[in-house]
Amino acid sequence: MTSRSLPHASELPPASLDGWYVLHQSIELDWSGLRARDPAEAREALKSFAGLAEKWSAGAEPGWSGVYRVAGSGIDFLILHFRNTFDRLIEAARELKLSAWADHVLVREEYLSVVELGLYSLTRELSGRIDPEDREAWDAALADALAEERRKGYVRRRLEPRQPEHMPYVCTYPMDKRRNPGQNWYALSLEERAGLMAAHGRLGRRFAGRIVQVISGSMGLDDWEWAVTLWAGDPLEFKAIISEMRYDAASAEYAEFGPFTVGKRMSAGEFEGLLASVAAR
Structure with a gap:
């Protein structure tokens, strides 16, 4: 050949x-489910969310994540994850799914990409x-x-x-x-x-x-x-x-x-x- x-x-x-890997996550919060839960359990779930956001934004590893309140688009939050490897990006998404907050959220959409500098x-x-x-x-x-x-x-x-x-x-x-x-x-x-x-x-x-x-x-x-x-x-x-x-x-x-x-x-x-x-x- x-x-x-x-x-x-x-x-x-x-x-x-190519630079950092990026994951955009569109999140809808189950407000009715949260209101139906015991207040202490609901607060604990939201505390786990806040704890994750604080950990991600601290930038202890190569990369970071940000949580955004959204107007319109039919969602409540946008989460942006930036990581230096694909494996670390997978781990960031897994942390969200394993948190206590995960029982109260629906990931409506996810979008995967990698920071790119085109050199025309x-x-x-x-x-x-x-x-x-x-x-x-x-x-x-x-x-x-x-x-x-x-x-x-x-x-x-x-x-x-x-x-x-x-x-x-x-x-x-x-x-x-x-x-x-x-x-x-x-x-x-x-x-x-x-x-x-x-x-x-x-x-x-x-x-x-x-x-x-x-x-x-x-x-x-x-x-x-x-x-x-x-x-x-x-x-x-x-x-x-x-x-x-x-x-x-x-x-x-x-x-x-x-x-x-x-x-x-x-x-x-x-x-x-x-x-x-x-x-x-």
Whole structure:
């Protein structure tokens, strides 16, 4: 069997770096079940939830988890888990299922992805110097370029994202690139894709300091191709950036968006408020 040659430069997929694994969990709370339980048992269940959230947010291991109260979307909470290995992500989900709180929650949806940094410009620049069909030379040059990128501090921070303290709000949604006849992202040349993504990035940088964006890839991991996670200090920032990006060619012509979920990260005081509401019934 002969080995398959690499594609011509115009057909190249962008090189990318992968970071932390991500699990989005959409949670519905069984309020009627909690109210029907003995108040002491219900409070104990919520305490176990608060204890898990405190442990996850402490960041004792590589990664962290955040719990968010949600408005709309038909759910009560969104939980975001970031871990450096797939096995640790499994363990975080298992901790939730084994907690006393698990008897009172329904996990409505889960979405698996991995933080991804797409390197269109790097791929385009490298393909101008190295023939991608020369497998040995291309593989060596690409490995060196990716290693150099990963050593950069700002790249590591993007691959291992942390939610800024001053940005408690979250917006998440999945997305695909279109593959319609005459409107197929994957049929565009590398030059066209790189140009569109460069313009897309310039627009996004206008929101620097107002929004932090995390792109996580899910090809082969879940039903969509990417998950987008945004953090902001004001939920109206989500409306602003999404509205502007609808007019950007990369989105207007080639992007398909899934359902949006918006929430606010819970503080210790809000967990205490949940406990008080159960105690007061």
